Amino acid sequence: xxxxxxxxxxxxxxxxxxxxxxxxxxxxxxxxxxxxxxxxxxxxxxxxxxxxxxxxxxxxxxxxxxxxxxxxxxxxxxxxxxxxxxxxxxxxxxxxxxxxxxxxxxxxxxxxxxxxxxxxxxxxxxxxxxxxxxxxxxxxxxxxxxxxxxxxxxxxxxxxxxxxxxxxxxxxxxxxxxxxxxxxxxxxxxxxxxxxxxxxxxxxxxxxxxxxxxxxxxxxxxxxxxxxxxxxxxxxxxxxxxxxxxxxxxxxxxxxxxxxxxxxxxxxxxxxxxxxxxxxxxxxxxxxxxxxxxxxxxxxxxxxxxxxxxxxxxxxxxxxxxxxxxxxxxxxxxxxxxxxxxxxxxxxxxxxxxxxxxxxxxxxxxxxxxxxxxxxxxxxxxxxxxxxxxxxxxxxxxxxxxxxxxxxxxxxxxxxxxxxxxxxxxxxxxxxxxxxxxxxxxxxxxxxxxxxxx
Numbered sequence: 001x002x003x004x005x006x007x008x009x010x011x012x013x014x015x016x017x018x019x020x021x022x023x024x025x026x027x028x029x030x031x032x033x034x035x036x037x038x039x040x041x042x043x044x045x046x047x048x049x050x051x052x053x054x055x056x057x058x059x060x061x062x063x064x065x066x067x068x069x070x071x072x073x074x075x076x077x078x079x080x081x082x083x084x085x086x087x088x089x090x091x092x093x094x095x096x097x098x099x100x101x102x103x104x105x106x107x108x109x110x111x112x113x114x115x116x117x118x119x120x121x122x123x124x125x126x127x128x129x130x131x132x133x134x135x136x137x138x139x140x141x142x143x144x145x146x147x148x149x150x151x152x153x154x155x156x157x158x159x160x161x162x163x164x165x166x167x168x169x170x171x172x173x174x175x176x177x178x179x180x181x182x183x184x185x186x187x188x189x190x191x192x193x194x195x196x197x198x199x200x201x202x203x204x205x206x207x208x209x210x211x212x213x214x215x216x217x218x219x220x221x222x223x224x225x226x227x228x229x230x231x232x233x234x235x236x237x238x239x240x241x242x243x244x245x246x247x248x249x250x251x252x253x254x255x256x257x258x259x260x261x262x263x264x265x266x267x268x269x270x271x272x273x274x275x276x277x278x279x280x281x282x283x284x285x286x287x288x289x290x291x292x293x294x295x296x297x298x299x300x301x302x303x304x305x306x307x308x309x310x311x312x313x314x315x316x317x318x319x320x321x322x323x324x325x326x327x328x329x330x331x332x333x334x335x336x337x338x339x340x341x342x343x344x345x346x347x348x349x350x351x352x353x354x355x356x357x358x359x360x361x362x363x364x365x366x367x368x369x370x371x372x373x374x375x376x377x378x379x380x381x382x383x384x385x386x387x388x389x390x391x392x393x394x395x396x397x398x399x400x401x402x403x404x405x406x407x408x409x410x411x412x413x414x415x416x417x418x419x420x421x422x423x424x425x426x427x428x429x430x431x432x433x434x435x436x437x438x439x440x441x442x443x444x445x446x447x448x449x450x451x452x453x454x
Contacts, residue, residue, distance in 0.1 A: 006052030140226025
């Protein structure tokens with residue numbers, strides 16, 4: 001698979017890193033020599049200096065042979081023009097554009113249709129809003145993925161000292177879950193990701209990922225000692241694009257919301273477009289403002305300014321003042337391990353949200369959705385089992401599935417199956433697979449054609 005990436009910023013670099021690790025043929029185009037130097041020194045990909053919207057550059061890098069073009073620069077105009085010229089030069093190439101400007105998104109339907117025909121338009125802030133809303137709807141979770149139109153959840157929770165199943169082996173967990181369809185699919189312990197077996201034991205401090213049906217989620221959270229009560233009071237710090245979009249979404253969910261913004265002109269603009277959200281003028285990073293707005297009574301404080309250092313410090317301050325939960329906006333991927341180490345588990349990143357959406361279009365096979373786990377050592381894929389796939393028609397225990405990959409759910413019509421070794425996947429079943437990064441290429445092959453071996 002050949003992929004051309006226009007833009008070597010955080011999103012472009014991160015996607016290129018994942019795809020290079022999977023031994024895909026990747027070309028990265030950027031105007032910045034510094035950004036390309038980082039790519040060249042860190043990744044086994046082709047780095048080309050130039051403007052990715054220039055048709056001559058696109059021809060030179062071989063866009064006609066590319067399966068995908070990902071236009072992910074910080075410039076909407078560059079991304080759109082790159083996709084348009086790629087369509088002229090190579091109509092068969094799937095094109096994806098990262099778009100932030102609302103003025104362009106008003107024409108989203110038209111841009112998808114001929115003569116433009118851009119296959120996928122991704123708005124990072126909109127994807128990030130979905131991430132935060134999912135977190136707010138699942139109290140106690142630090143990571144939430146939705147599959148099968150929301151019927152199946154992949155939930156990440158951190159086990160604290162009061163967790164009732166601490167010390168339990170997974171083989172014995174069924175005694176406590178009864179008939180509930182719950183499966184622990186991954187354990188992150190310190191810096192190590194474990195694809196668990198029945199002999200693995202749950203420990204305090206573990207970040208675990210489990211699969212549950214939506215209708216059984218509340219009971220599943222209680223098993224791991226987590227609250228299932230809905231959040232009702234939210235304080236947002238920062239009224240930029242993300243803050244506004246999230247406030248609008250919470251307004252639609254009838255959640256009592258306050259928003260603090262320090263720019264008076266922006267405050268007036270926000271107040272004009274928000275009906276139920278209380279818009280306050282002030283610096284949300286100041287202790288006095290947070291105390292004045294009774295931060296200790298808030299279910300959630302989300303720090304969403306454009307300055308991640310301010311977001312980190314404000315979240316820590318809100319925690320110290322008694323906020324039950326904080327959600328912190330982070331842009332730099334290098335900050336993720338740091339914020340977890342200092343106790344900020346609930347992170348939102350427009351870039352990471354966009355990457356999760358991009359991944360489902362990069363994956364081979366009929367992949368419907370994808371989710372990278374925190375720390376990105378693994379990925380959860382939802383795919384349709386094709387009749388030609390090697391995973392169809394025989395018990396799972398007889399499938400030569402790669403080490404580090406696990407079928408965690410089979411969805412057959414309205415039936416949800418937590419599989420055993422005797423389960424058989426049928427054509428057109430939806431299957432949810434957890435896979436380490438190392439196993440992704442083999443999983444892709446298994447989803448597309450019959451294999452003699454891995």
